[in-house]
Amino acid sequence: MKRVLIVGGGIIGTMHAILAAEKGFAVTHLERDMKPQSASVRNFGLIWVSGRRAGGELDLALRARSLWATIGSCAEIGFRANGxxxxxxxxxxxxxxxxxxxxxxxxxxxxxxxxxxxxxxxxxxxxxxxxxxxxxxTDAAVEPALLLGGLREYLKSFPEYTWIPEFEVVDFYHDENGNHVSDISGRRYSAEYIALCAGAAHKGFIESFLEKAPxxxxxxxxxxxxxxxxxxxxxxxxxxxxxxxxxxxxxxxxxxxxxxxxxxxxxxxxxxxxxxxxxxxxxxxxxxxxxxxxxxxxxxxxxxxxxxxxxxxxxxxxxxxxxxxxxxxxTSEEIYIRREIAPGAHIVTGGGGRGNTLAPAIAEETVEQWSL
Ligand SMILES: Cc1cc2nc3c(=O)[nH]c(=O)nc-3n(C[C@H](O)[C@H](O)[C@H](O)COP(=O)(O)OP(=O)(O)OC[C@H]3O[C@@H](n4cnc5c(N)ncnc54)[C@H](O)[C@@H]3O)c2cc1C
Known part of the structure; x- marks a missing residue:
């Protein structure tokens, strides 16, 4: 079974974990905090299709909306198609x-x-x-207070899913054996594929990879x-x-x-x-x-x-x-930022005020690039 590492327990990382687990990968999910406390738990919980730019962004939002409905029927996240x-x-x-x-x-x-x-x-x-x-x-909503915990409960139904809180990644490297991350004490995880979904944490080890990102x-x-x-x-x-x-x-x-x-x-x-x-x-x-x-x-x-x-x-x-x-x-025409920083290793962030809305479709676009 091929392995995937997800860094970041916000909605972007968690949706990557779900889409990867559903596809059949063994997923290890790392989060620096005891419980995620950033944008994904501070937001409205809106799945807001109405305001999306015509064209690709609207199509991505509608795809996400459809994935939300499916995930919302499997996980206790308070999903409702309330409009x-x-x-x-x-x-x-x-x-x-x-x-x-x-x-x-x-x-x-x-x-x-x-x-x-x-x-x-x-x-x-x-x-x-x-x-x-x-x-x-087409607008909908979820409960931010239930969301990430509810999704991780759902992820427990995949035996090869592992949640590791209080693991702050400080280093990433790629070699012939795959992609590797480590924390300050030298604990290390390795996998064929990795998604770095650190939200607004643009500094630290990620900074050099995001140098010219808009x-x-x-x-x-x-x-x-x-x-x-x-x-x-x-x-x-x-x-x-x-x-x-x-x-x-x-x-x-x-x-x-x-x-x-x-x-x-x-x-x-x-x-x-x-x-x-x-x-x-x-x-x-x-x-x-x-x-x-x-x-x-x-x-x-x-x-x-x-x-x-x-x-x-x-x-x-x-x-x-x-x-x-x-x-x-x-800040560019890119709907969000995905950068492949090494073979099979992606940074995914920048979804802005629509990050919750688009999260499952963004994750799907990453996971589609990884083969079993
Ligand atoms: C007030 C507010 C309201 C919003 N309302 C909406 C809305 O209604 N609808 C909508 O679509 N969008 C909304 N958004 C936007 C949306 O919340 C974000 O786009 C989305 O939550 C971003 O998710 P994320 O996973 O990228 O980031 P985050 O939620 O920030 O998650 C990143 C995670 O990565 C972890 N992390 C960072 N660095 C490391 C590291 N080195 N090692 C390990 N873990 C690390 C962090 O601890 C964090 O838990 C809102 C945002 C805010 C702030």
């Missing part, structure tokens, strides 16, 4: 989402325009002041509210999201008018996903210039609550938790 509503709070925003619903690939994305009454019929909690919404039936880090601020006291059947976004997602770049975005000062300052949109316990994960801001401040700012949360209050037509539950997270993002 999303992008809410237009003004008539001008409504004109733009109507345009979105007529894009050539709108059907592929599962887009449907809903006026306010139709939106309210689907989501009775959205009793506020808005013109309508863009439904996307990558940056992005920091986001997030929060979660007390339980809503009712169930939402969709994830939500506001029309600021249309400004950021490449799917919408050719629409009449000028009609959206000027963004609010706070949203502009923090490069914000409202994204909202209800957790299985009834709370709502909300965000997000975007910070691109390092070193990051690591401050949690009050103003963006006031802004988000204002937008939510307007959409829900009432005071939404208070914020209970706040955190931030950092992801690695490709």
């Amino acid at each position: 999303s509503l992008t809410i237009a709070q003004s008539e001008n925003e409504y004109t733009v989402i109507q345009e979105a619903a007529s894009m050539p690939d709108a059907q592929k994305r599962g887009f449907r325009i809903l006026n306010r009454i139709q939106t309210l019929a689907l989501e009775p909690e959205l009793a506020g002041n808005y013109a309508g919404s863009l439904q996307c039936t 990558l940056r880090k992005v920091r986001l601020q997030m929060a979660s509210t007390a339980p809503l006291g009712a169930t939402l059947s969709h994830s939500l976004a506001d029309a600021d999201s249309l400004r950021y997602y490449p799917a919408f770049k050719d629409l009449s975005l000028a009609l959206l008018g000027a963004q609010s000062e706070i949203a502009t300052q923090f490069k914000m949109q409202l994204l909202l996903v209800q957790r299985l316990d009834g709370s709502m994960t909300i965000g997000d801001t975007h910070e691109y210039i390092e070193p990051f401040t690591h401050e949690i700012d009050e103003a963006p949360y006031d802004h988000l609550r204002g937008v939510m209050n307007n959409i829900f037509g009432r005071e939404v539950p208070r914020i209970e938790k706040r955190w931030d997270g950092v992801y690695s993002q490709s």
Whole structure:
């Protein structure tokens, strides 16, 4: 049986482990922390097809969405095909989402325009002041708190899968016997194939391999509210999201008018996903210039609550938790970064704000290159 080493217990590494184990490889999975604590457990858990760039990126997202549905039926990860509503709070925003619903690939994305009454019929909690919404039936969600543990539980059904936490890789080399990694104390693992999925850890032993890669880090601020006291059947976004997602770049975005000062300052949109316990994960801001401040700012949360209050037509539950997270993002036309650094050894990162969405399809593209 051929061996695969996966470095990194985030969603990209874990999906590589799954796709490799399902193909029949013996998989050893290394993670530096006791439990992964980076982007993959700090995110919304959204599988967000709606915003993907037309063409290859959308196709990859749809492939991933299909793999998510299959994996979600095997593993306890809270997968749900709940879809999303992008809410237009003004008539001008409504004109733009109507345009979105007529894009050539709108059907592929599962887009449907809903006026306010139709939106309210689907989501009775959205009793506020808005013109309508863009439904996307291909969007879905998972529970970040369950995700990686649930996937590793599933991986236990493969006898040749081994999970090794608290193993920080500090060195990689390739020789005639294959690919090798080691930690600071000299413990070593070797395999025919290796995927280095270290997320935003661009430094250390990885740095030299990523030297010219078009990558940056992005920091986001997030929060979660007390339980809503009712169930939402969709994830939500506001029309600021249309400004950021490449799917919408050719629409009449000028009609959206000027963004609010706070949203502009923090490069914000409202994204909202209800957790299985009834709370709502909300965000997000975007910070691109390092070193990051690591401050949690009050103003963006006031802004988000204002937008939510307007959409829900009432005071939404208070914020209970706040955190931030950092992801690695490709800054070129490459959807994500994969580099073969030695025969059978790949670095995979840079999925950006769509890394969770695309993870299974990214992993599939790597594993397809490895033969049994
Ligand atoms: C706040 C936030 C919200 C987001 N929301 C969404 C969303 O809703 N939908 C979406 O599609 N995407 C979202 N993203 C993006 C998505 O979360 C990331 O693209 C994705 O999680 C990246 O996964 P990863 O496995 O590459 O990285 P990580 O999750 O960072 O995992 C990398 C792992 O590698 C380990 N590691 C690093 N170096 C070593 C080493 N030397 N040895 C051993 N282990 C090592 C780390 O400890 C870590 O566990 C969001 C990101 C953030 C930060």
